[in-house]
Amino acid sequence: MTKIRTGEITTHVQRLPAAGRPADGSEPDVVVFVHGLLTDSLASYYFTLGPAFAAAGFDVIMYDLRGHGRSDRPATGYRLESFVGDLAGLLDALGETRRVHVVGNSFGGTVAAALAAWHPDRVATVTMIESEPPVAEWTRHMADGLADAKSQLSREDVIGWISAHHGAHTARLSRGASRILRVTTLAEDIPAGRVIDDDLSALNCPVLAIFGDESGLSAQVDSLEAKLASCRTVVLAEQGHSVLVERTEETRDLILEWIRDHTLAGAVR
């Protein structure tokens, strides 16, 4: 297990080297995967997209967000800018000076977009899987959702209901989520973080956004396409928020194809 100092915390990182080198002898592009909040960790990529991208010739970086997985869990410090600082610090610590492709699931996509907005020199492309960019409306959604999760998941009768209707596995994940919310200020900090302007003018790199049609987040499609200079949106039919878990192969293929079209050296086939 590799743990790296990134600012004031220690971050758990897993890297998978590209299976081969580009034909022209250049360095392989780097893809960084960012997981979602509360029930998530880098394991979501380690057993899914990570190996596939390394096999496809990309250097892969996966890491645990602060408070999650095997990274440190400080009691405070969960504003978006801290998550972005950790990611920039991780790239510094790994000596990664090239622009990277950042793929984020749910909140991870928001971190990816924020890195692109605040550190545009570090990001080649952003992929958001069921995510919102960090605009003011996003903070309101998060405030409501996190406050709700914090109060509901602390109740044993709610955990019992989750166990009965969604199984022991989901119930255990819910307990883990409740623990993070109880021992940290995450639920209060995330809605209080820095945002970007609603016009998304801060987001200048190419963006791929993938949604499920049954998720409320897919309502952003028109707005994203209108506001972003370079944007591709994909909406998967009969699919809710759990795109990465339930539609892993389609998601993998969409992102692979799109990143191959946007490598630093130009499109490769």
Added chain:
Amino acid sequence: MSTEAIGIMTTEPLDTDDAAVLADITRMLRELLEEDGLDDAEISRETTFHDDLELESIDLVTLAGVLREHYGDRVNLALFIADLELDEIIALTVGELADYVAASLRANGQG
């Protein structure tokens, strides 16, 4: 193929190797569980990672690293798990992992 080679592939030594792999994995799991203060858990072939040992997916990432350190690149837990459905991952037993590891070692000619 010589009869000697066939003998190596079909008789006693393999069972011993399977037992050795199971013993190795049991020891690795004990060390992993010790960090979580759960080192008194019973571990057999039928033990499940999820329900019996209460390991989370991030623990399997750690286990993948330990397996690679011990066996080298011949054993790739990420690729093994990538082929499983979520309910299969949840139901995964120590014996199934031991079988996969033993098969990987054999496939790479060092069983």
